[in-house]
Structures are given as structure tokens and as C-alpha cells.
Amino acid sequence: MEAGDLAVPEKADIAIAGGGLSGALIAYRLRLTRPEVTVALVEQGPSLGGNHTWSFHASDVSAATYKWLSNLVRHKWPRQAVIFPKFHRVLETSYCSITSSRLHDIVAPLVDEGLALNADIAEVAPDRIRLRDGAVIKANAVIDARGARTSDRLVLGFQKFVGQELEFVAPHGLDAPVIMDASVPQEDGYRFLYVLPFTERIALVEDTRYADGAALDREALRRGISDYCAVRGWKISKVIREEDGVLPIALAGDIDAFLDEGVEGVAPAGMRAALFHPLTGYSLPDAAGLAERIADQDDLSGPALARFAVRHAASVWRNRSFYRLLSRMLFSAAAPDQRYKVLQRFYGLPRSLIERFYAGQTHFGDQARILAGKPPVPVSRALGCLGEEKYLNRALAARATTQAQGG
Structure with a gap:
């Protein structure tokens, strides 16, 4: 109407x-x-x-x-895959x-x-x-x-993406989504390609960046998609449609x-x-x-x-303060081109823990497991991420200074 x-x-x-x-x-x-x-x-x-x-x-x-x-x-798959420089893993978790x-x-x-x-x-x-x-x-x-x-009450990072639903000349060979392929060059923060195979010749391919700024360079991400398809040997016959977005990632608030x-x-x-x-x-x-x-x-x-x-x-x-701590560590403790190591380490953990993490049901045992061992970020920088209120106040003060200087 x-x-x-x-x-x-x-x-x-x-x-x-x-x-x-x-x-x-x-x-x-x-x-x-x-x-x-x-x-x-x-x-x-x-x-x-x-x-x-x-x-x-x-x-x-x-x-x-x-x-x-x-x-x-519209689509459901019985499993999913992730790809990092150190490993390729298939998880038997349905994806919709x-x-x-x-x-x-x-x-x-x-x-x-x-x-x-x-x-x-x-x-x-x-x-x-x-x-x-x-x-x-x-x-x-x-x-x-x-x-x-x-x-001004939230401190955010950004997940930026451009996605293209593509038809290929020949079958792409995927039978499950690749929800993160971080084997690609790391640009503008943590970068990965995301692929949803809809049919044997049609897939949604997204170039995604976990970045500090919200500006979306569509042309750069389109080139990223094209280059990725070329490396995979997927010859594009048609771009069916395109979508894009800039999603908030919560650090503090x-x-x-x-x-x-x-x-x-x-x-x-x-x-x-x-x-x-x-x-x-x-x-x-x-x-x-x-x-x-x-x-x-x-x-x-x-x-x-x-x-x-x-x-x-x-x-x-x-109830989600732990996830915001991890977001702060990803954005503030890891160098932009090293952020992938945080996710690479995470995806080496048990499937049940990963499922609870995405569902927002991480328990104390999971938290200990995620934080145990040698951290994938510098310890001194990780310590600066502790304490959400202090982090928030520092971020707000820095923002106010930048605004006062006309930045």
C-alpha cells in the first residue's frame, strides 16, 4: 500500500x-x-x-x-567452512x-x-x-x-561490506557457505571474503572489512570480489544484484x-x-x-x-560485556593487519563453544577457554582494553578533543 x-x-x-x-x-x-x-x-x-x-x-x-x-x-546448508592462513576448517553447524x-x-x-x-x-x-x-x-x-x-553514547567499530550475487560460467564447486575466508590480503582492518552458494553456478560473494571508520569504498570492495573470484577460477558471466552495508561492532557504551x-x-x-x-x-x-x-x-x-x-x-x-571486551581487543589491541589472528585462534576452539558464542550464550568456562594461553595480541595493549567504563571515558574524551580541534 x-x-x-x-x-x-x-x-x-x-x-x-x-x-x-x-x-x-x-x-x-x-x-x-x-x-x-x-x-x-x-x-x-x-x-x-x-x-x-x-x-x-x-x-x-x-x-x-x-x-x-x-x-x-530461503537457503539452508548442513555445514559451513572457514579459511585462515593456518588452516581450513569445516564445521557441521547448519547455516541459514x-x-x-x-x-x-x-x-x-x-x-x-x-x-x-x-x-x-x-x-x-x-x-x-x-x-x-x-x-x-x-x-x-x-x-x-x-x-x-x-x-555519542556508544563506541563502535564497523563491519563494512559489498556483496554481489554472481552467476558463473561454470560450477563454483562449493557445497557449503564459506563464512570467513581470511586467506586474502589484509586491507582496511580485518578482511575476509564471505560466500553463500545458492546454486551450482550462483553465489553471493561479499568482501567484508572490520574497520575503524565507516566510510565504504564500494569500488575497492568490488575489485576485491573480482580478484577473489579470479583467484578461485570462477569466471563471472553476470552480476545478478548487489548489496552493501556498514554494521556496528560494539566496543563500549x-x-x-x-x-x-x-x-x-x-x-x-x-x-x-x-x-x-x-x-x-x-x-x-x-x-x-x-x-x-x-x-x-x-x-x-x-x-x-x-x-x-x-x-x-x-x-x-x-549480559554481553564479554563480547564487547573481545571487540575492544580486536580493534584496539591488534594491529589492523593482524586482527585476523584473533579470529584464527578463535576458530581453532571446539565447535560447541563457537556455536554458543554466536548464539550469545558463552558461559564462564567458555570465556576462560577463549582467553587462555598466549594472546594473539600484545599483552600491554590487551590490558588497556579491560574496564569498559574507563575505555568509554577515554574514547569519549578523545572524541571531544578531536571535535574541538575541528577534526
Whole structure:
């Protein structure tokens, strides 16, 4: 439904600003489990999800969660591989991908007349979403799922990528995703290639960099993809589509202050609530978990939903301090061209530990195992990463100095 021809209910029970992954999954889960709840889903683009591919390990979510997500999964593989200078490893962990086109095709019909596309949002408030053309969508509760926003309350690194879905002249020979190939030249931080084989001749190939800055040099990453395919002997016959992104990697932050910057009385969701894995950048498990919890709430009034969402986001953040420590070590203790050694060492650990890590379920024994032995970074620099509050204060002071100097 176009913004200029709104057919959403006169007043929805819940209005969601943003039809990306988190907003769409919340709407989807509500339609599946709470059909009596009227939902308005407002997206600025022409379709839900934009132009993206979201992936997750099957072990990232429970069997019950996977059951309702499964209809959205476009591709699933029984195993995955990683490649580093010292080894090539295959892990018998299932890997799944959801495409934005699949997300739209499944969710849009369920939301039906509650869907507004090409809707340029001017304002969100506890009881409405106002569009720039003057249209107003009223609701008992409003969820803000419009993606990441800038904030001085978080210290971030960045995972930048360009991905191309490519058709090759001949079969590529892969039967499982390569989620990290770090055997490539290390440029702009930790660099790896990521390959999802969709058919025997079609694959999504992404050049990814864990970098200090957010600037995305698309041409450089396109060249990286082309060079990688040439080295692998894959002759490209067609570029089917291209996607790109700059994802946050959390190093430190004041989560309460960050959440206070949101609109009071509006429930934050997804990247708006800093709901992503601090080191891997994966966001789908968090988006699915929040969707489930929202749909399970007895009280879906605006104030109650906003309080719940803020508490949930703050709790998730606090429980992930260990991952932020590792992010700080990756970005601040390792030289940019040596960052791959941190991941190389990690991927030599037991598969069960790796699965728990991606799922955000790392326990104290895992933490000890990850940190045991000779660190892959200089000890003196690693010590400077301890203590998130001190690290945050130093980073904020350095940022303020740079701004004062006009940098």
C-alpha cells in the first residue's frame, strides 16, 4: 500500500516505524500468534527489508524459534567452512539465510492493509507516526524499528561490506557457505571474503572489512570480489544484484544514556535498541527474540510496551560485556593487519563453544577457554582494553578533543 493511499486501520493497536528485519519480524510474529491485534507497518522503501541477506546459524535460535522462522528461510546448508592462513576448517553447524525478497513476499500479505510502503516518516510519537506528506497513522502503541542511529553514547567499530550475487560460467564447486575466508590480503582492518552458494553456478560473494571508520569504498570492495573470484577460477558471466552495508561492532557504551536518547513512550527495536551481537554484528537472532517477547506480552499498551522494550535492550546489552571486551581487543589491541589472528585462534576452539558464542550464550568456562594461553595480541595493549567504563571515558574524551580541534 502506497503512503499516499493509506488503508491502515483508523487507529491500530500497534504501529511499527520501519519495515526492515526487526520491524517485519515483529509484525510477522504478531500476525501469526495474535491475529486479534491490528498492526500498521510503515516502511519508507518500496518493499520490506530493502536489499539485504540476513544469515544465522541454526544453533543461534531455539527449535521453537526456528519453526516459525523456517518459512522465511530461503537457503539452508548442513555445514559451513572457514579459511585462515593456518588452516581450513569445516564445521557441521547448519547455516541459514533469509533474503529481503522472501521476507517481503511472506510478511506483506499477512500485514495486508496495515502495510504502508514508500512512506517517508517525519516523526514518531507514543500514539502516532506522522509522514512528511501530512498523513498520520494513529496507534495505541508505537515501535521504532528504523535502523541504527548515531550516538555519542556508544563506541563502535564497523563491519563494512559489498556483496554481489554472481552467476558463473561454470560450477563454483562449493557445497557449503564459506563464512570467513581470511586467506586474502589484509586491507582496511580485518578482511575476509564471505560466500553463500545458492546454486551450482550462483553465489553471493561479499568482501567484508572490520574497520575503524565507516566510510565504504564500494569500488575497492568490488575489485576485491573480482580478484577473489579470479583467484578461485570462477569466471563471472553476470552480476545478478548487489548489496552493501556498514554494521556496528560494539566496543563500549552507556546503554541507559543511549536508550534515553530515544523518543519517550516509544518502544525501540532492532538496531535502534542496539540489539545485535557486539562482535559478529549478526542481528537476526535478536530480532526474532524480540518479536517473540513482544507477541507474548499481556499488556500491549504504549507505555507498557515501551518500558518492556527499553528494559529488554538494557538487559541484553549488560549480559554481553564479554563480547564487547573481545571487540575492544580486536580493534584496539591488534594491529589492523593482524586482527585476523584473533579470529584464527578463535576458530581453532571446539565447535560447541563457537556455536554458543554466536548464539550469545558463552558461559564462564567458555570465556576462560577463549582467553587462555598466549594472546594473539600484545599483552600491554590487551590490558588497556579491560574496564569498559574507563575505555568509554577515554574514547569519549578523545572524541571531544578531536571535535574541538575541528577534526
